[in-house]
Every structure is written in structure tokens, then in C-alpha cells.
Amino acid sequence: MxxxxxxxxxxxxxxxxxxxxxxxxxxxxxxxxxxxxxxxxxxxxxxxxxxxxxxxxxxxxxxxxxxxxxxxxxxxxxxxxxxxxxxxxxxxxxLQKLAASHRAKSGARVIAITGSRGKTTVKEWLYRLISPDLRVVRSPRSYNSQTGVPLSLCAIDSGTEMAIIEAGISLPGEMDRLESVISPEIGIFTNIGAAHSHGFSDIAQKCREKASLMRRCRYAVYCADNRLISDSLPQGPDRVGWTRLDTPGAALRIVRVSKADGSSTIDYHWVPGALSGQFTIPFTSERDIENAVTSLAVMLLLGTDPATIADRMPLLRPVRTRLDVADGVNDCQMIHDTFSSGIASLSLSLDFMSRRVTPDHTLTVILGDIDTEGLPAADVYARAAAMLRLRHIDRIIGIGPEINSRSSSLPAGSVTYPSVEEFLGSVTPDDFRSELILIKGSQDEPLGNVARLLEKRRNGTVLEINLDAVVDNFNFFRSRVRPDTGMVCMIKASGYGAGSHELAKTLQSQGASYLAVAVHDEGVDLRQAGITMPIIVLNPAVDDLNAIFDSHLEPEIYSVDFLRSLIAEARRRGIKDYPVHIKIDSGMHRLGFRLDTLPEVIEVLRSQDCVSPSSIFSHLCAADDPSEDEYTLRQFDYFERCCVMLRSAFPGRRILSHILNSTGITRFPGQQRDMVRLGIGLYGIRTMHDGSQDELRPISSLSTSVISVKHWEAGTTIGYNRRGILSRDSVIATVPVGYADGINRHLGYGNASFCVRGVLCPTVGSICMDSCMIDVTGIPGVQPGDRVEIFGDSVPVEAIADTLGTIPYEVLTSISQRVKRVYYRE
Missing domain, CATH: 3.40.1390.10 (MurE/MurF, N-terminal domain)
Structure with missing residues (x-):
């Protein structure tokens, strides 16, 4: 613009x-x-x-x-x-008014996409299918919000012929605003699901709200077999429905879907043009078929002939929307993004990188060929170079024939290679030390071998942490408190086993008020990782005082002796008004002051000016047990009396108060006070099963891969002490994960099942230190390299905890540090 x-x-x-x-x-x-x-x-x-x-x-x-x-x-x-x-x-x-004006002035046709899933895939596939014929602009990554949509529309320029825009909503009324900004010619409704529906009375209301995107469209593309979507579409647009069930009135009829060798061949009939055709896609999942058929309907609507469609559909590739973060070699941190290689996507990746900068790491970008998206290549590479300069990237490596030929366009000092093979033959892991490395390649030419070279841990066992789920869970609880209520996020015990650095960076970006850790070492570690937001230390000790002051950590005060020691050290350092947090024992009987000991604390605090109370707080011990609600209510009453006593002793000073945990936020919203503390709920683990927390998303999944598959006869014994006895002829797979990785030995002997190819497979014999065995009998084609889910979407961590007679906290925090952590954005 x-x-x-x-x-x-x-x-x-x-x-x-x-x-x-x-x-x-x-x-x-x-x-x-x-x-x-x-x-x-x-x-x-x-x-x-x-x-x-x-x-x-x-x-x-x-x-x-x-x-x-x-x-x-x-x-x-x-x-x-x-x-x-x-x-x-x-x-x-x-912002929206400016975007609407900009869109109206352009001559571009606009396609808008909504739905519960598949929006990004359909957007990217349509771009691939249409861009050979038209100059296309599309939303970068998932820019589908009230701010993302107008920013996407403002990327339209004078040469744009088609814009493909995602539109997502979280509350009623939002789609009306987006529709007036986008003003699409073609609206696409991919599907509808119950996920992220907490802002709506029911799924029908959510469907109607999304469908309002089509109210002034010329065409509405949707699955005619979905009655809920069909009934929700507004009057006005021409309906372009597709069907696999011969639903009457559908414009596109899918005659046959044949699957073989990892591909699907689709025969169709286009009713408006009396056309029939066939194409093949390199996918077999029902979700991919659905997205391909939706894309087909749009192509036919735009007048693309069946022969062209048949030529382009086999070229589609999976849309890998994930952006991964993992530990690299030699104290490096690695960001790997293969979503797309356009200039807008590069800008977003550099933005993500900039939020993870630490003083101890230099910045490196390893960049593949850039998708010029119809623009002059010289201009695109010049823009990329300007972005890299503005982000103060220390080291730039280009890999690919196009970027290698344009090495002179890159900032001075950049090094380029014509291929991944040339790069791998020229460098070793020892060439990278203490660097934050962004690896940015396209889906057509991914730089996966480059990422593997620089990974710190390459074993097949990995704990994956979904940072978008962290944000969704944070916002779920955020929506249940007042706008002025602060959010304290618990990331003690290395983020409940998930790792604290990336969680802290995500929560800092999201606007959390405080982070809370158990011991000072965790707080120091976060400061060294570049976290600048306030951090509470819940279990400080006198020996920790130097580190607490040096890293500006805010200690919990639970004893008068510790308070006196803290004041003495603050006075020695000449510190004034250092923030501290007064812990009240309202009923947990673990740490904290009782009402009768609070006067002594007040006396000590008022006698000096080195430290000052920033908050007063307490801990509920039975918020998730309705049978103990009477006790919980007494805790609230006791805590309030303590708050009144402390605050009355410091008139004119604002002292925050907080007592609610994750369960309390959903069960006792009237007690939210100045702040709430978000713990296990942040990690997607429900503490209540009454429906109030059903929209939480578990953030962690643990998986490994099969390393051996063997056939054994009935009566064969498996594992130590010959205690795993096969009752039938069996196929047994060995997986490289054991009790040294955090897999409790009590999960052996069939007490737990792991998921392979969508099937739950029981353990066989004992859990070994570094491996275990599972029964994969009856699952066709299991082979080394197949993914094995230990917990995640198919095996809830709660199920593992129930088997062990414990709580999910213990399972999550038991995962060994030798297990590779990979953080990703969807």
C-alpha cells in the first residue's frame, strides 16, 4: 500500500x-x-x-x-x-475502515474462507491451483482475526487479481464486522466443529455466525451433505454445494473416490457445466479429500477446465502450518518453519524469531529460495534483504539455485549454496555455536536435512508442546475473568515438564501479569533466557537472596525469619521498596501466615522501607471437590479477613490479592479479586469434568517410533524375568522409550496401551530402562519408523495417570530431560 x-x-x-x-x-x-x-x-x-x-x-x-x-x-x-x-x-x-476502503478501491476479486478446520489448507491449495493463471495475494499463515483480516487485505496492490482471505471468529458479532471489511465475491465454508465454541450458546449459533460471511457473496461454496451448514447459509448467494451422498440440488457431485498407494483418485460431475472429470491427489485421509473437493468446486466455479485441474491437483503438497522450536547443537536454539516461502511468511518468521532473542545468542537465518508470488524476483529479494538488515541478523546463509544466483542481492557477508547437498558437504555442526537459528524453507524444497544436522537430540522420542494450545488455554481462562484481573501463570517444575523458556516467552507476549516459579534457580534461568516480566519465587530460601536480588525476582514471604533476612540484605544493598508477596495459610496448612501471626509481619514491614508488600495471596486446597465447598468458602472468608488487616496497615498503598487457582477460576468467579493464578489448566488438563473445562487443549504429546518388529509364536516370553508370556502368535514391536525417559515401570505387562496407526497397542513384559515392547498383532504393515503415541490426542495423559493411581502433574513432570522437546505453532 x-x-x-x-x-x-x-x-x-x-x-x-x-x-x-x-x-x-x-x-x-x-x-x-x-x-x-x-x-x-x-x-x-x-x-x-x-x-x-x-x-x-x-x-x-x-x-x-x-x-x-x-x-x-x-x-x-x-x-x-x-x-x-x-x-x-x-x-x-x-483499521477495519481503512482496509475496507483499500479493498474497495482495488479491482481484485476476493475469496473468503471460514470454517472450523481446513481454512489454511484450502487457502494454500487454492493459491497453488490459481496462481499459475492469476496474480494472487493470500492471508499470511493464519491472519484470520479482527486485526489479521484488515492487515491481509492491505497487502493487495494494483497488480493483484485475486485475494484469498481467511476469516475466523471467537465471539458473536465478529463475522459481521469482517464481512463488511472483506466484501467477498466467493465465500467458502469448509466445515463446522465444536472446538473453540465457548463464546457461543451452541454449535448452531456458531455456524450461523460463521455463515454470515456469505450474506452478500455472489457464490457460497460448502458441503451440501452437512445439513447444519446448509440450513445456516443466508439467502442471496448462489449455492455451490458439493456432495458425496447425492444430496439434491448440489452443484458438484463426487461420483467415486478410489484410494491406492497413498493416493486418492476422484471422479466428479459438475452439474452447471455438464462436465465430468477425474483427478488424483497424493493423499488418502478424509480430511484431505474434503479440502481437495472444496478446492475443486472453486476451480470449476472460476471456469478452470478439467484437464488443467487434472494436471495441477497431483502437485499439491501437505500444508505444514507448524513452526517448530527445538534445542540445537552447541547451545544453539533452532526455529524451523516450512509453512511457505513467500515474503510475508518470511516477515512473520523473523518477527517470531525476534521475540526469542537472548543476550547470549547471535542471530542466524538459513533461507531457501523465496516464492516471488508473481512479483519481480529482484524486488522480492531486495525486500528480503531489507528485512534481514532491519532485524540485525548476524549471519545469513542462502540455500537453493535461485537464492544462490542472487547472492549479490543479500546483505554483505551472506553465504549461499546452490543446494542442500552442497551446504551439508561444506559445514559441520561445530560451525554453529550459541546462535538463534531460523531455518526458513518452502514445502516444495524443505530444509529438513539442515534442521536434522543442527538438532541437539536426534532420537525418535519427542515431547511436543503446542504453543497455540497454550495461548488458547490462557485465553479460555482470560475470558472468564474481568478485563482488569491479572493472570499469574505457573511455570514451576520446568513448566510442568514442558520446559519453561518457550512457555514464558509465549505468555509474556500474550500479556500475562506475572510468572511464578518454585525455586530461585528457575527464575534466574528465565532471566537468562530473556524474560523481563515480573517473576514470583514461591519457595525462596535465605541462601537464595543474592540471586533473587541480582535477577530481580519477587519472593514469597512465608516466615518472619525469612522476611528479616530479606530486609537485611536489601538494606545492605541500599534497595528501597523491593516488591514481596505475603503468603497466607487459609487452610492448606503448608506455608504461610495465620491471622494471629499477621500483626508481627505488619510490624516488621512498617518498621522499614527496604521491601514493600506487592500482593497478599493464599492457596485453595479443595477447589475441585464440590463436597468440600463449605471448607473452601471458609478459606475465602479467612483470606478476606487477612487482606483487610494487611491493607488497613498500609493506607494509600495498593496491595493486590489473589487466591483462585485454575479450578477456582471456573467454579468461583466471584472470588477473582485482583489476580488469579493459572496452573494445570494452562497445560490443558481438566480438573473438573462437568463440562466447564471441556474446551481446554492439552499442550503436550509424547511420542516415539518403532525400531524393531518381530513375529513370535504363542508361549514365547518377552522381556526381563520371562514375565511377558504370549498367549497367541503375535507381532511385537520394540520402541526406544523406557523408565529412564519417564515411562513408569507399572505401565508394563499390558497395564497401558500406546497408539500405532490409530490402534491402541498394549505393552508386553516389563518396561526396560531405555525401551519397551508393545503388541501390534493385527495391524497391517507396521514397520520400523512408524510413530507411536504414548500420550496425546489418542491416549490422554489422564488415562496414564489413572492407571498409575496418581495425577497428571506427576506424569508430565516425570518426563526425562533427555527426551527432546519440540515447541510448535500451528
């Missing part, structure tokens, strides 16, 4: 800017994503996780930004004399 600031002011009704000739070429809603200061217009959005107004002064002074859209003129505006402040009643409305 390219506007003068005065043009934008007219569009959003913001009055006349002080400097009307500023040119705007990019929009910004997150200060951390700043790339081009001189051409940037910053929208100071207010959200539950943050307030953009807090970053205006920094963007002006340090970022070089001069243009801002605000709902309130900053109090320090006089200190920014060269700034334009466009004042509007609502910043999000202004």
Missing part, C-alpha cells in the same frame, strides 16, 4: 494531520514487529493482553515512527513534536 497520511485521515475520519505529506507504506499493530519506521502507521489497539498506547513513546524515540492512530492523545504528545496523532473513537474500527 502507498497512501499519504492525509488520505488515511480522510478515510478514517480523523481530522487533519499536522504533517500531511508523510507517506504510509505499512501498517503496524504490534510494536515488536516494526520493520520500516519511516513508512509505518501504528494503530494503538487496546486488548485484554495489552495497550498499544504504552508503546507510542518508545516507537517515536527509538523506532523512528511518526504516525499513530489513537483513541486518546498521549499525555506526553508535546515531547513528540514531529508526530501525527490521528484521533478516532475506536482504533480497531479505524
Amino acid at each position: 502507498d497512501y499519504s497520511i492525509s488520505e488515511i485521515a480522510r478515510i478514517i475520519n480523523a481530522g487533519s494531520p499536522a504533517f500531511p505529506d508523510h507517506r504510509i507504506t505499512s501498517l503496524l499493530t504490534d510494536s515488536r514487529s516494526l520493520l520500516d519506521p519511516s513508512g509505518t502507521l501504528f494503530f494503538a489497539l487496546r486488548t485484554p493482553s495489552g495497550d498499544g498506547n504504552n508503546y507510542i513513546a518508545s516507537l517515536y524515540a527509538h523506532g523512528g515512527v511518526r504516525d499513530f492512530v489513537v483513541d486518546t492523545i498521549p499525555a506526553d504528545a508535546s515531547s513528540m513534536p514531529q508526530a501525527n496523532f490521528l484521533k478516532v473513537p475506536s482504533v480497531i474500527d479505524a
Whole structure:
């Protein structure tokens, strides 16, 4: 985009800017994503996780930004004399109004996609199918929100012929806003599911809300076999339904689906054109077939002939939307992204990388050939080079024939190779030390072998942590408290076994108020990883005081003796008003002050000015047990009396209070007070099974792979002490995971089952230190390399815990540190 600031002011009704000739070429809603200061217009959005107004002064002074859209003129505006402040009643409305105007001025046709799943896959496949004929712009990654959609639309330029935009919602009324901004010609409804429905009364309301995207479309593409979607579509658009069940009135009839050798051949009949055709896709899953048929309907609607469709469909590849983060060799951290190789995707990957920078790591980007997406290649590589310079990347490595031929376009010092093979033949893992490495390649030419070279652990056992599920769970609880209620996130015990660094970075970005750890070492580790937000240490000791002060960690105060020692060290250091958190024992009887001992604490606190109470808190001991609600209510009453006593002793000082845990947030919302503490719920583990927490998503899954498959006769014994006796002729697979990895020995002898190819397979014999055996009899084709899920989607961690007679906390925190952790964004 390219506007003068005065043009934008007219569009959003913001009055006349002080400097009307500023040119705007990019929009910004997150200060951390700043790339081009001189051409940037910053929208100071207010959200539950943050307030953009807090970053205006920094963007002006340090970022070089001069243009801002605000709902309130900053109090320090006089200190920014060269700034334009466009004042509007609502910043999000202004952003959407600008995007709607920009979209209306373009001559591009627009396709909008909604649904519960498959939106990104259909978007990417349509791009691959259409882009040989048209210049196409598409939403980057999953930019489908109230801010993501307008930013996507503003990427349309004068040469754009088609735009493909994702649209997602989480609350009623949101789709009406997006529809007015997108104004699509073709609307696609992929499917409907119950996931993420907590903002809606039921799935039918959610379906109607999503379907409102089509209210002014010319065409609505959907599965006619889905009665709920069919009944939810508004009147007006021509319905382009597809069917596999011969549903009457469908425009596209799928005659036959034949699966063989990892491919599916689909025969179809297009009723409007009386056309029949056939194509093959390199997939066999029902979900992929559904997405391919949806894409087919759009292609036919656009007038693509069956022969062209047959040529292009076999070229489709899986859409790998994950962005993985893992430990690399020699103290490196590795980010691997194969979502797409366009310039917009590169910008998002660099943005993600920038939020994981630590003082101890230099920045390296390993970049494959860039998808020019119809733009002049010279311009695209010039933009990529500018992005890399602005992000202050220390080391740039290009791999691929195109980027190798354009090495002169990259920043000085860049090194390029014509192929992955050339790269692997020229470097070793020892060439990389203490670097944050982004590996960015396309799905057509992935740099997977490069990632494998740089992985710290290459064994087949991996604990995968879904950072998007972390965000979803955080927002689930966020939606159940007031906007001004703070969220304290528990990441003790190395993030309940998931690893604390990436969780902390994600929660810091999401706007959590505090992190809480058990011991000071965990807090120091987070500071070294670049975490700057407040951190509470729940079990501090006198020996920890130096580290606590040096890393600015905020200790829990649970004894007068510890408080006196803390004050003495603070006084020695000349520290004033250091924040501390007063622990009340309201009924757990573990740590904390009782009401009768609180006066002594107050006396000590009032006698000095080195430390000051930042919060007072307590811990519920039976919030998840309704039969103990009377006791829980007494805890609330006891805690309130303690709060009144402490606060009355410090008039004029704001002392926060918090007592609710994950269960308390859903069961006792009236007790949320100033903050709540989110623990096991953040990790997707339900503490209540009454439906109130059903939308939580487990964040962790543990898997390994088969390393051996053998056939044994009935009566054969398996494992130590010959205690695993086969009662039939069996096929036994060995998997490389054992009690040294955290697999409890009590899970042996068939007490647990792991999932292979969608089938639960019981353990056989004992769990060994580094391996165990499972019975895969009757599952065709099991072979070494097949994935084995220990817990995850098919085997809930709660089931493992029930087998062991314990709680999920213990299972999760028992996973050994030798197991590779991989963090990913969907």
C-alpha cells in the first residue's frame, strides 16, 4: 500500500494531520514487529493482553515512527513534536475502515474462507491451483482475526487479481464486522466443529455466525451433505454445494473416490457445466479429500477446465502450518518453519524469531529460495534483504539455485549454496555455536536435512508442546475473568515438564501479569533466557537472596525469619521498596501466615522501607471437590479477613490479592479479586469434568517410533524375568522409550496401551530402562519408523495417570530431560 497520511485521515475520519505529506507504506499493530519506521502507521489497539498506547513513546524515540492512530492523545504528545496523532473513537474500527476502503478501491476479486478446520489448507491449495493463471495475494499463515483480516487485505496492490482471505471468529458479532471489511465475491465454508465454541450458546449459533460471511457473496461454496451448514447459509448467494451422498440440488457431485498407494483418485460431475472429470491427489485421509473437493468446486466455479485441474491437483503438497522450536547443537536454539516461502511468511518468521532473542545468542537465518508470488524476483529479494538488515541478523546463509544466483542481492557477508547437498558437504555442526537459528524453507524444497544436522537430540522420542494450545488455554481462562484481573501463570517444575523458556516467552507476549516459579534457580534461568516480566519465587530460601536480588525476582514471604533476612540484605544493598508477596495459610496448612501471626509481619514491614508488600495471596486446597465447598468458602472468608488487616496497615498503598487457582477460576468467579493464578489448566488438563473445562487443549504429546518388529509364536516370553508370556502368535514391536525417559515401570505387562496407526497397542513384559515392547498383532504393515503415541490426542495423559493411581502433574513432570522437546505453532 502507498497512501499519504492525509488520505488515511480522510478515510478514517480523523481530522487533519499536522504533517500531511508523510507517506504510509505499512501498517503496524504490534510494536515488536516494526520493520520500516519511516513508512509505518501504528494503530494503538487496546486488548485484554495489552495497550498499544504504552508503546507510542518508545516507537517515536527509538523506532523512528511518526504516525499513530489513537483513541486518546498521549499525555506526553508535546515531547513528540514531529508526530501525527490521528484521533478516532475506536482504533480497531479505524483499521477495519481503512482496509475496507483499500479493498474497495482495488479491482481484485476476493475469496473468503471460514470454517472450523481446513481454512489454511484450502487457502494454500487454492493459491497453488490459481496462481499459475492469476496474480494472487493470500492471508499470511493464519491472519484470520479482527486485526489479521484488515492487515491481509492491505497487502493487495494494483497488480493483484485475486485475494484469498481467511476469516475466523471467537465471539458473536465478529463475522459481521469482517464481512463488511472483506466484501467477498466467493465465500467458502469448509466445515463446522465444536472446538473453540465457548463464546457461543451452541454449535448452531456458531455456524450461523460463521455463515454470515456469505450474506452478500455472489457464490457460497460448502458441503451440501452437512445439513447444519446448509440450513445456516443466508439467502442471496448462489449455492455451490458439493456432495458425496447425492444430496439434491448440489452443484458438484463426487461420483467415486478410489484410494491406492497413498493416493486418492476422484471422479466428479459438475452439474452447471455438464462436465465430468477425474483427478488424483497424493493423499488418502478424509480430511484431505474434503479440502481437495472444496478446492475443486472453486476451480470449476472460476471456469478452470478439467484437464488443467487434472494436471495441477497431483502437485499439491501437505500444508505444514507448524513452526517448530527445538534445542540445537552447541547451545544453539533452532526455529524451523516450512509453512511457505513467500515474503510475508518470511516477515512473520523473523518477527517470531525476534521475540526469542537472548543476550547470549547471535542471530542466524538459513533461507531457501523465496516464492516471488508473481512479483519481480529482484524486488522480492531486495525486500528480503531489507528485512534481514532491519532485524540485525548476524549471519545469513542462502540455500537453493535461485537464492544462490542472487547472492549479490543479500546483505554483505551472506553465504549461499546452490543446494542442500552442497551446504551439508561444506559445514559441520561445530560451525554453529550459541546462535538463534531460523531455518526458513518452502514445502516444495524443505530444509529438513539442515534442521536434522543442527538438532541437539536426534532420537525418535519427542515431547511436543503446542504453543497455540497454550495461548488458547490462557485465553479460555482470560475470558472468564474481568478485563482488569491479572493472570499469574505457573511455570514451576520446568513448566510442568514442558520446559519453561518457550512457555514464558509465549505468555509474556500474550500479556500475562506475572510468572511464578518454585525455586530461585528457575527464575534466574528465565532471566537468562530473556524474560523481563515480573517473576514470583514461591519457595525462596535465605541462601537464595543474592540471586533473587541480582535477577530481580519477587519472593514469597512465608516466615518472619525469612522476611528479616530479606530486609537485611536489601538494606545492605541500599534497595528501597523491593516488591514481596505475603503468603497466607487459609487452610492448606503448608506455608504461610495465620491471622494471629499477621500483626508481627505488619510490624516488621512498617518498621522499614527496604521491601514493600506487592500482593497478599493464599492457596485453595479443595477447589475441585464440590463436597468440600463449605471448607473452601471458609478459606475465602479467612483470606478476606487477612487482606483487610494487611491493607488497613498500609493506607494509600495498593496491595493486590489473589487466591483462585485454575479450578477456582471456573467454579468461583466471584472470588477473582485482583489476580488469579493459572496452573494445570494452562497445560490443558481438566480438573473438573462437568463440562466447564471441556474446551481446554492439552499442550503436550509424547511420542516415539518403532525400531524393531518381530513375529513370535504363542508361549514365547518377552522381556526381563520371562514375565511377558504370549498367549497367541503375535507381532511385537520394540520402541526406544523406557523408565529412564519417564515411562513408569507399572505401565508394563499390558497395564497401558500406546497408539500405532490409530490402534491402541498394549505393552508386553516389563518396561526396560531405555525401551519397551508393545503388541501390534493385527495391524497391517507396521514397520520400523512408524510413530507411536504414548500420550496425546489418542491416549490422554489422564488415562496414564489413572492407571498409575496418581495425577497428571506427576506424569508430565516425570518426563526425562533427555527426551527432546519440540515447541510448535500451528
